[in-house]
Amino acid sequence: MTTGHTPWRERPDHVSWLVDQTARQLAFGRAFPHPDGGAAWLRSDGTPDLTRPVHTWVTARMAHVYSLGSLAGVPGCDSLADSALAGLAGRLRDAEHGGWLASVGPGDTVDATKSAYTHAFVLLAASTATSAGRPGARELLDEVSEVLDSRFRTDAGLYAERWDRAWTVLDGYRGVNANMHAVEASLAAADATGDRRHLDRALLVTTRVVHDWSSSNQWRVPEHFDPAWQPLPEHHRDRPDHPFEPFGATVGHGLEWSRLVVTLRATLGSYAPEWMLPAAEALFDRAVTDGWAVDGRDGFVYTTDWSGVPVVRMRMHWVLAEAICAAAALHQATGHPSYDEHYRAWWDHAVTHWVDPVNGSWAHQLTPDLAPSDTVWPGRPDLYHSLHAVLLPRRALRPLPDSFAPTAPK
Numbered sequence: 558m559t560t561g562h563t564p565w566r567e568r569p570d571h572v573s574w575l576v577d578q579t580a581r582q583l584a585f586g587r588a589f590p591h592p593d594g595g596a597a598w599l600r601s602d603g604t605p606d607l608t609r610p611v612h613t614w615v616t617a618r619m620a621h622v623y624s625l626g627s628l629a630g631v632p633g634c635d636s637l638a639d640s641a642l643a644g645l646a647g648r649l650r651d652a653e654h655g656g657w658l659a660s661v662g663p664g665d666t667v668d669a670t671k672s673a674y675t676h677a678f679v680l681l682a683a684s685t686a687t688s689a690g691r692p693g694a695r696e697l698l699d700e701v702s703e704v705l706d707s708r709f710r711t712d713a714g715l716y717a718e719r720w721d722r723a724w725t726v727l728d729g730y731r732g733v734n735a736n737m738h739a740v741e742a743s744l745a746a747a748d749a750t751g752d753r754r755h756l757d758r759a760l761l762v763t764t765r766v767v768h769d770w771s772s773s774n775q776w777r778v779p780e781h782f783d784p785a786w787q788p789l790p791e792h793h794r795d796r797p798d799h800p801f802e803p804f805g806a807t808v809g810h811g812l813e814w815s816r817l818v819v820t821l822r823a824t825l826g827s828y829a830p831e832w833m834l835p836a837a838e839a840l841f842d843r844a845v846t847d848g849w850a851v852d853g854r855d856g857f858v859y860t861t862d863w864s865g866v867p868v869v870r871m872r873m874h875w876v877l878a879e880a881i882c883a884a885a886a887l888h889q890a891t892g893h894p895s896y897d898e899h900y901r902a903w904w905d906h907a908v909t910h911w912v913d914p915v916n917g918s919w920a921h922q923l924t925p926d927l928a929p930s931d932t933v934w935p936g937r938p939d940l941y942h943s944l945h946a947v948l949l950p951r952r953a954l955r956p957l958p959d960s961f962a963p964t965a966p967k
């Protein structure tokens with residue numbers, strides 16, 4: 558008989574519930590293939606909105622999650638992963654100049670911006686699909702890896718933000734969000750290929766962002782920089798709810814970095830720097846202190862200023878999903894019961910306010926009073942964060958073999 562002291566993520570009944578939620582989410586999103594290729598933006602009922610562009614980052618996320626579904630043995634996921642991969646290899650890929658467009662459609666409309674954020678998700682999709690044995694995925698992985706290295710990686714080892722279509726004009730903005738997703742994608746690429754260069758890149762970026770910058774900023778992750786990687790703390794003060802570059806500290810990114818640091822540390826095993834676990838815990842503690850129920854209502858605020866005062870109090874689903882994943886990862890790494898307590902409380906909050914009881918999909922945005930809203934994220938365009946919340950807590954943190962040791966300095 559299971560005792561009351563068994564952590565939730567280790568309880569067979571809870572694991573079974575997570576498995577069921579995984580299947581429900583993957584069933585909800587199965588209508589995503591756009592008739593012209595790529596992933597359509599999904600409405601709140603799971604139907605495709607063909608009046609919206611087909612975004613490369615959404616398509617890549619769907620290729621990633623359905624490749625995860627394939628790895629998990631969920632029937633029907635293979636063909637859906639292949640459909641998304643075909644969109645990445647087809648209409649979203651710039652055959653003339655190389656790299657990937659930001660979006661295409663509706664009609665002849667094209668957003669030809671070449672962004673590191675988009676390319677990081679293409680790398681993540683290709684890496685997960687390679688691990689799942691999907692045809693053409695390894696070729697896609699090698700191609701996008703080369704583009705990231707040759708076009709986006711700077712002398713500092715971090716990634717620049719965006720180019721024009723022909724790679725002639727590089728924007729002066731530098732952002733940590735794209736670098737964070739490049740770390741996640743690099744971890745997946747290292748796992749898929751056994752090429753330790755991907756791990757070196759992940760360690761270098763993480764060291765710079767977490768160990769160097771966040772530790773000296775009270776563990777609030779600095780997000781915005783100029784071309785010399787000098788911080789821009791006032792960036793987008795006039796547009797604080799920007800979906801990708803909001804002003805101030807983004808609470809969810811502190812949680813996401815915490816999870817990534819734990820994952821990278823586990824991957825490195827005995828090669829992991831000693832600072833990594835304390836840093837992951839500090840990032841988590843700061844995000845929870847600044848973000849959870851700080852305005853008298855449950856839920857995480859979206860952003861704060863640099864002293865921790867809430868700026869945008871809207872609740873975003875991805876922040877809660879990352880909190881669940883970070884709590885599970887830290888509990889696995891430390892065994893400390895406080896992380897299990899957070900994990901339980903946040904799942905209670907999720908099923909009360911976010912998770913559709915019929916199909917398992919998550920609302921993407923709520924007001925501070927926990928009412929539905931769509932000012933930043935209309936519909937339910939992809940499953941990336943919510944699927945991670947039901948899948949990652951079930952996965953073991955794995956060290957790398959000795960033969961796969963990193964070469965980047967500690």
